[in-house]
Amino acid sequence: MSTKQILEKFEPRRQNLLMILHALQDNHPQNYLTEEALGETAKHLKLTKSSVYGVAKYYTMFSLKPRGKFVIRVCVSAVCELMKGQEVIGHLENVLGIKSGETTPCGTFTLEIAECLGQCQEAPSMMINEKVFNHLDEQKIREVITEYRKW
Numbered sequence: 001m002s003t004k005q006i007l008e009k010f011e012p013r014r015q016n017l018l019m020i021l022h023a024l025q026d027n028h029p030q031n032y033l034t035e036e037a038l039g040e041t042a043k044h045l046k047l048t049k050s051s052v053y054g055v056a057k058y059y060t061m062f063s064l065k066p067r068g069k070f071v072i073r074v075c076v077s078a079v080c081e082l083m084k085g086q087e088v089i090g091h092l093e094n095v096l097g098i099k100s101g102e103t104t105p106c107g108t109f110t111l112e113i114a115e116c117l118g119q120c121q122e123a124p125s126m127m128i129n130e131k132v133f134n135h136l137d138e139q140k141i142r143e144v145i146t147e148y149r150k151w
């Protein structure tokens with residue numbers, strides 16, 4: 001779907017900015033917001049480009065650079081930290097062969113750190129795109145990544 005087609009789905013009201021940015025990012029195969037998308041959004045909402053850029057930059061769920069097809073976000077907030085969240089990152093880095101903040105050379109996975117995912121009762125937790133995974137340990141991480149590699 002084109003940027004124009006996505007924008008046409010939303011009333012040109014400022015309150016729609018976050019929903020528009022989500023829709024545009026989700027629509028891009030590399031999971032990010034392009035300059036063109038930010039510019040078209042600004043025009044649609046009659047905002048300045050810098051204000052739209054500022055919002056996109058402020059929220060960690062938005063990316064201004066290309067990412068993998070699957071974005072893995074690992075919680076490092078207090079409860080997950082207590083439940084060995086740092087080990088989860090280490091296991092993922094080993095399995096994927098990249099460091100946190102990087103994308104695999106094949107463009108399949110991006111590994112990111114995130115704040116609380118609202119899954120504290122089930123810590124440690126991560127998300128892959130919109131799907132949540134809880135009670136993570138090395139074996140579960142290997143199984144999940146093996147599944148995603150098949151897609």
Ligand code: FES
Binds near residue numbers: 075115
């Ligand atoms: S602290 Fe990790 S999900 Fe809440």
